[in-house]
Amino acid sequence: MAVTMQDVAARAGVSIKTVSNVVNGYPHIRPATRERVEEAIDHLGYRINETARSLRTRRTDMITLAVPELSLPYFAELADSVIQAADARGLTVLIEQTSHGRAREVDVLTGKRRNMTDGLIFSPLELGPEDLALFDVDFPLVVLGERVFGAPADHVTMNNVAAAKAATLHLASLGRKRIAVVGGHEGEQVGSAALRTTGYRQGLEEAGLPYDPALVAEAGLWHRSTGAEAMGTLLDDGVEVDGVFALNDALALGALHALHTRGLDVPGDVAVIGFDDIDDARYSVPTLSSVDPGREQIAQTAVDLLVARITGTETGPFRRVIPDSRIIGRESTGDVPEGGEGRPVAVQEGGIEPAQPLTEPMASEPVAT
Amino acid sequence: MAVTMQDVAARAGVSIKTVSNVVNGYPHIRPATRERVEEAIDHLGYRINETARSLRTRRTDMITLAVPELSLPYFAELADSVIQAADARGLTVLIEQTSHGRAREVDVLTGKRRNMTDGLIFSPLELGPEDLALFDVDFPLVVLGERVFGAPADHVTMNNVAAAKAATLHLASLGRKRIAVVGGHEGEQVGSAALRTTGYRQGLEEAGLPYDPALVAEAGLWHRSTGAEAMGTLLDDGVEVDGVFALNDALALGALHALHTRGLDVPGDVAVIGFDDIDDARYSVPTLSSVDPGREQIAQTAVDLLVARITGTETGPFRRVIPDSRIIGRESTGDVPEGGEGRPVAVQEGGIEPAQPLTEPMASEPVAT
């Protein structure tokens, strides 16, 4: 049925291995032979059977990317970047959506699910430090995000505390005194929420502003609707506010919505800054200032680290990599005139360090100062 | 190194084929035997080698989804739905981004790129009717979208003309007389733009409104920025407008932006409706009315059609399937009070029909009346 190397070999009058050599670019082949083989390949429309090749070579040149949900713009954009980075390195990406399911996240790691790829890039949302043991897997793994520190795997993360602090300080530098934070989770000790909240408090402190619990608007899920709700509740409670740091852009866009419906001007009455710098931030009304956590760099680094483990180039201790992040000023903080382009107003440098298991995940994040 | 069936068989004291039978749920196995095998599997941590299985069975249980770009919310949401639908059927999805490259789209079809999946769901953006020949491939294929009609493949598409007409009529029913259309491409004969523009003109006609070329705002790319630009130009040219039909939601959101910056009230001064019903439409300010083209149904149908071809359940003539689409009324057309939920204000029924190659692709779209 399908045409195999055998058929090509027969037509070209060579052995099957010679065909293989041609296909794989083995250098010592007489030009005449190569030509005959290529003619046969074209003529027969031969395409290599990747499955057989993979069985033999033990490589599939595919990697898995496991994210919570593609409808969340941050993850869609991350997936986009990862696919491009993988593509540039000759890899194909298979996407696994964990859809906010703890069980699904566990499956991703235990390999209960399909297991045909060379490695995994995993951005957990449910698993936490208590699940550290699960991350001790027997395939190449790169962890993304802020939920799990100290896993026996390479880790690409963000400059959360430093960036959140910088964002808060940026609002303070604009003269804002009553800076609310939208999106914290009560009592949460791990993950982006906790880290960014820590940065917020550090920022307040450095700016000499008091911490007022009334300015904390909680939101379980980081969606626009919850952001609008949290912001709305805060305003309706009569809390005085002149600045908002939202823990991600979706929340920030929701907050903009809530502010708008209540007739407050942004940035006139309230300045708003988000986190993630998703595409939408550039097109909202007003355009949204945000923290660019270095998405491109995260994706490329993650793929590079994974490739290094797959190929065995890197066998040393696991690394933790933190890309540079930048504050992008736009209309919502009055950093650009209406219609102007966003521009970087601050940079936090990242870095690379060995990742050791730590009992205090909160403390484990390096803080650029 | 890795543990194989051989090892399991040795430990359980059975033949390798018996292990295979256990793993594959072959029914006639003595419970005692099955238990021994399962014990051995657990003890050794055996996991089947999917590559070897695929080589033997000629199935990978993976399908490819080729879309232009995941950062475009419509495609991200489509991918989300396709992945979920595939997942429910035991398939994994490999995503190929064509990134607006004609060459990449051709590669997807000619299989120059990786070819390890059982079939392809393809949403072309560059290829058109002139490339029909390329779609004659030797693997299961389902085509999405409006660029290519009559390809020798199953096709899931939208009720473009009917839905666009309905959207336009909806604006007219609100008493709007000067309805602009945002996003057309000059002289374009194929694709969503042309079809939706046709629907717009049909809608005007049915409403007894004149067609005024001045009300056509062109936009090459369907991004927010281009939508804002096109709308802005229209307004700055002093064209009188009281309604806007944007050919997709990104354009509509851009248009909202432009209207807002010029101090026009939506829906007071201008009513706006988009197309695609992306998630963002529910959270913009004001919330955006839109056409829901039946995304879930598109995804599920596409996967079902593909599976039927892969398994050989379906060998008959190719089908064209059009899901039902609905107009969702929100604040931007004043269909709901501020803060209210969107609600369906009209439905266009879809259908199934055999797909025949046609020379007039424009005419080939069935129109529900």
Add this chain to the structure above:
DNA sequence: CGACTAGCGTACAACGTTGGAAAACACCGC
């Protein structure tokens, strides 16, 4: 009680490719 049917296991041969080693060939200088 012999023959037949399930039920349960096994042996062997693929699936299409590549790694390794051996063989064939070409060319060199002597």
Add this chain to the structure above:
DNA sequence: GCGGTGTTTTCCAACGTTGTACGCTAGTCG
């Protein structure tokens, strides 16, 4: 014409699984 030195090609054995064919054991039935 011969050994030596590369280059080019071939041969064989995997990679880990499943399909097919068949053998063996127990029942079951006439």
